[in-house]
Amino acid sequence: MGNRSSNHLGIPPPKGPSAVGCTDFMMDHTAQGSFFRLYYPCQETEKAEKPDWVPSREYFNGLADFMKINRTLSERIFNYLFGSFKIPAYLDAPFKSNGKCPVVIFSHGLGAFRTLYSAICAELASQGFIVASVEHRDQSASATYYFHEKTESEQARKSAPKTSASAQDNLVKEWMYYRTLQRGESEFPLRNTQVKQRADECILALDKLTQINSGRPVQNVLQTQFDWTTLENSMDLCRIAVMGHSFGGATAIEALCKEVKFKCGVALDAWMFPLDDEVFPRVKQPIFFINSEKFQWAGNIIRMRKLDSAVIQRKMITIRGTVHQSFPDFTFLTGNWIGKLMKLKGEIDPEVAIDLSNKATLAFLQRHLGLEKNFNQWNRLIDGEDDDLIPGTNALKENRLLSTHM
Ligand SMILES: CCN(CC)CCN(C[C@]12C[C@](c3ccc(C(F)(F)F)cc3)(C1)C2)C(=O)Cn1c(SCc2ccc(F)cc2)nc(=O)c2c1C=CC2
Numbered sequence: 001m002g003n004r005s006s007n008h009l010g011i012p013p014p015k016g017p018s019a020v021g022c023t024d025f026m027m028d029h030t031a032q033g034s035f036f037r038l039y040y041p042c043q044e045t046e047k048a049e050k051p052d053w054v055p056s057r058e059y060f061n062g063l064a065d066f067m068k069i070n071r072t073l074s075e076r077i078f079n080y081l082f083g084s085f086k087i088p089a090y091l092d093a094p095f096k097s098n099g100k101c102p103v104v105i106f107s108h109g110l111g112a113f114r115t116l117y118s119a120i121c122a123e124l125a126s127q128g129f130i131v132a133s134v135e136h137r138d139q140s141a142s143a144t145y146y147f148h149e150k151t152e153s154e155q156a157r158k159s160a161p162k163t164s165a166s167a168q169d170n171l172v173k174e175w176m177y178y179r180t181l182q183r184g185e186s187e188f189p190l191r192n193t194q195v196k197q198r199a200d201e202c203i204l205a206l207d208k209l210t211q212i213n214s215g216r217p218v219q220n221v222l223q224t225q226f227d228w229t230t231l232e233n234s235m236d237l238c239r240i241a242v243m244g245h246s247f248g249g250a251t252a253i254e255a256l257c258k259e260v261k262f263k264c265g266v267a268l269d270a271w272m273f274p275l276d277d278e279v280f281p282r283v284k285q286p287i288f289f290i291n292s293e294k295f296q297w298a299g300n301i302i303r304m305r306k307l308d309s310a311v312i313q314r315k316m317i318t319i320r321g322t323v324h325q326s327f328p329d330f331t332f333l334t335g336n337w338i339g340k341l342m343k344l345k346g347e348i349d350p351e352v353a354i355d356l357s358n359k360a361t362l363a364f365l366q367r368h369l370g371l372e373k374n375f376n377q378w379n380r381l382i383d384g385e386d387d388d389l390i391p392g393t394n395a396l397k398e399n400r401l402l403s404t405h406m
Contacts, residue, residue: 011053011119011329012351013088015358016126019044021093022051022118023226025132027208028219029147031176034204036132037114039089039125040231041097048090053329054082058175059113062143066111066178082333087118089125092225097128100236102369103209105202105262106133107244107251109328110271111178113141116328117245120268123358128373129365130235132205138194139179140247147171147221191274195247199254202242206261210237239263239369243361245327246271249289253307257282264288264368266361268327269295272303280306286313288364288382289406290357292322294346296395308406315364315382316406318390319356321348327357348388356381356388 021042027033064074114135121131135144150170212218215232242262244252249270256265257279264286323346325331331350339345360381384391392403
């Protein structure tokens with residue numbers, strides 16, 4: 001990678017043997033329904049094009065709200081900086097896999113949304129996983145949308161002639177934006193309510209995938225060219241993991257606690273604040289904490305350590321030279337100095353960092369989902385055995401003799 005010209009920016013293509021397809025699913029016309037982007041192994045295809053990384057400009061508006069910057073100005077900047085990037089996957093490409101695919105449900109961070117972790121999700125799909133990247137409707141996403149049927153009165157107000165009242169015409173696309181903390185509002189009740197809703201949304205996404213896998217007809221209210229019936233019997237529903245970044249890492253832990261079908265969890269730079277203390281003793285599945293060097297702090301690590309267990313595998317590694325944004329796709333999309341200025345990049349090459357994170361994740365998933373692949377070649381990464389990895393954490397002042405294995 002070192003010899004690539006610096007202006008060649010973009011989300012790194014997946015490294016696994018399969019080409020990757022992606023499509024969107026929305027269960028119904030409510031904010032309570034499941035909404036996710038699906039990444040999956042697909043047939044090599046020239047004709048399918050790669051979808052836009054940010055599906056519509058409302059997402060940039062939401063991002064501006066989240067970052068407390070002016071919408072008009074930032075929309076132009078975001079469009080200029082990020083408007084043309086494509087996802088390393090083929091839109092609605094036909095599904096193809098030999099054998100049943102293990103499943104990962106992915107949960108985005110605060111202020112993010114379903115498309116921003118494509119380097120991670122596409123890599124897993126290229127290695128044979130079916131990945132559903134959920135878009136949460138708990139108002140923690142920068143933006144998300146849903147449809148609702150227009151009421152008679154709304155219909156009446158619309159100027160168009162009655163004759164055009166097709167199914168689509170009486171649907172209104174409703175945008176839900178990031179909910180900022182009100183002045184004087186305490187954060188924990190909001191985040192604790194949100195983490196529970198987020199876990200339920202991960203479980204609901206799994207329920208929809210289960211229904212799709214069974215071949216029972218499933219409604220997708222989005223007009224896509226993807227044939228969902230091709231996913232019948234495609235998933236190994238004994239091999240399901242839940243994964244997430246930051247707030248999504250806490251969501252993964254909450255989801256493990258609520259749903260035993262999730263056999264293990266991977267928490268990328270988890271933000272432990274939203275979780276109740278009583279969740280910790282109730283999680284029985286293995287968890288892998290993959291942390292950045294700059295984001296973590298002692299209090300957050302100490303909460304992760306509450307999950308430490310002599311009988312259930314809990315592992316933790318820290319990637320040297322990484323920041324919180326080393327996991328979402330933004331880290332690949334700006335030059336070095338803008339990236340470092342906006343804390344989107346750390347010292348380490350972003351592709352090296354995400355490669356370590358992805359390989360360590362694959363090795364952990366093989367171990368705890370019982371996969372018959374060759375991801376065990378990266379087992380040493382789970383123990384932090386690499387020049388760019390620290391076993392456990394750098395965020396505590398303890399000396400190495402006292403540090404536990406996690
Ligand atoms: C002032 C705002 N204040 C809001 C509460 C803090 C804002 N903030 C730091 C930011 C996100 C930042 C960001 C994004 C995107 C560009 C861009 F320019 F590239 F678009 C730049 C700069 C602004 C780095 C975080 O919240 C960090 N964070 C995140 S960031 C997840 C995310 C969000 C948007 C994305 F586009 C990509 C990824 N997810 C979490 O679950 C948690 C935290 C903190 C605790 C829990």
